Amino acid sequence: xxNVEQHPSxxxxxxxxxxxxxxxxxxxxxxxxxxxxxxxxxxxxxxxxIRSNVGEKKDQRIAVTLxxxxxxxxxxxxxxxxxxxxxYFCAASLSGAGSYQLTFGKGTKLSxxx
Amino acid sequence: DSGVTQTPKxxxxxxxxxxxxxxxxxxxxxxxxxYQQSLDQGLQFLIQYxxxxxxxxxxxxxxxxxxxxxDLHSELNLSSLELGDSALYFCASSPTLAGANYEQYFGPGTxxxxx
Numbered sequence: 001x002x003n004v005e006q007h008p009s010x011x012x013x014x015x016x017x018x019x020x021x022x023x024x025x026x027x028x029x030x031x032x033x034x035x036x037x038x039x040x041x042x043x044x045x046x047x048x049x050i051r052s053n054v055g056e057k058k059d060q061r062i063a064v065t066l067x068x069x070x071x072x073x074x075x076x077x078x079x080x081x082x083x084x085x086x087x088y089f090c091a092a093s094l095s096g097a098g099s100y101q102l103t104f105g106k107g108t109k110l111s112x113x114x
Numbered sequence: 115d116s117g118v119t120q121t122p123k124x125x126x127x128x129x130x131x132x133x134x135x136x137x138x139x140x141x142x143x144x145x146x147x148x149y150q151q152s153l154d155q156g157l158q159f160l161i162q163y164x165x166x167x168x169x170x171x172x173x174x175x176x177x178x179x180x181x182x183x184x185d186l187h188s189e190l191n192l193s194s195l196e197l198g199d200s201a202l203y204f205c206a207s208s209p210t211l212a213g214a215n216y217e218q219y220f221g222p223g224t225x226x227x228x229x
Contacts, residue, residue, distance in 0.1 A: 034217065043116065043204055043220035044157070089157060100208065100216050101147065101170050104157040 002027045002094045006105025014113050019077045021108045023090035026071065032093035032100060033066060033073050038107075039086045047088075048075070080112045117141065118207050118221035126227045132193040135224045139186055139207030145169070146188040147208070147218060148180055152201040163188055195228045202226075 003026040013019045025033075031052035036044035050057045050064045050073065057064050061080075066073040077084055087109050091102040117140035127133055139146050148160040159172035163182035174180075177195075182188040192199060202225050206218040 032216075036220070043118075043222045045116070046217055046219060049217060091157075100218070101159040101162055101172055102149075102157075102218060103159070106156050 002030060002092055002103040004090060004092050004103050004105040006090050006108060008108060009106065010109045010111070012111045012113060013080050015080060015082060017080055019080055019084070019110055019112075021075045021088055021090065021110075022072065023074070023092075023105050024070075024072050025092040025103075027092070027094055028068075028071060030092040030094050033064070034091050034093070034102070035062075035064060035075050036089045036091065036104075037086045038089065044089060077110075080110075082112050082114050085110055085112045116219040116221065118205060118219055120203075120205050120221040120224050122224060123222070124225045124227075126229065127195060128229055129195055129197060131195050131228075132191065133195065133226065135190040135192070135203050135205075135226075137188045137190070137205030137207075137221060139188070139205070140209075140219055143207035143209050143219075144186065145208040145210065145216075146182055146186070147206040148174075148188070148190050149204045149206065149220075150201050151204060151223070157204075160190070192226070197228050200226055200228045 006023045034049035037047045038044045063076045087107045090105045093100045119138045144165045147162045151157045160174040162170040180190045202223045204223045206220045208218045
């Protein structure tokens, strides 16, 4: 089955700096890669996603890049703010028979220091 | 707020017992996914239903079962509970199976504690 590795497990940045979280996946058939933000006591919130026919996608301060050859995708957050502090999860979806079940990485705890 | 609701928010029960977790998907979403989140295993896919039919199974124990009703709400039944079943259980919903619109939106979760 699919396996998703996520690094780093913790990340501390100064407010205003950029943060980068990296993930690799194992199954070349995976074609959908969402990123979720989870705050304490809440459910994961979809913040951005990318499909395999696209190399990069941006939404305000957040961007995601995908390298299909290397089976690698990354989340970039620019101009970080204290409210960006949370746990971030990458995921990969192995589509087949109409199921888009997500395989998640272990998460990255991001702390933005004011 | 994702529009996905889950009840109860917290559940404390004893080993050997059975519990039912409930999920109401976003309005119009036909697909429901259940995930378990624990400290050691992370977020793991359990099972998916689409319009009342089981679509896919992940690492779901035989003691666990689920169903989706005609009004599209879903229930996850956990029986013969063990201490290791203590975790957060999330439901996610998605509009369709395929095409351009299959993002999953998560509910707030049910925290299960087995004592």
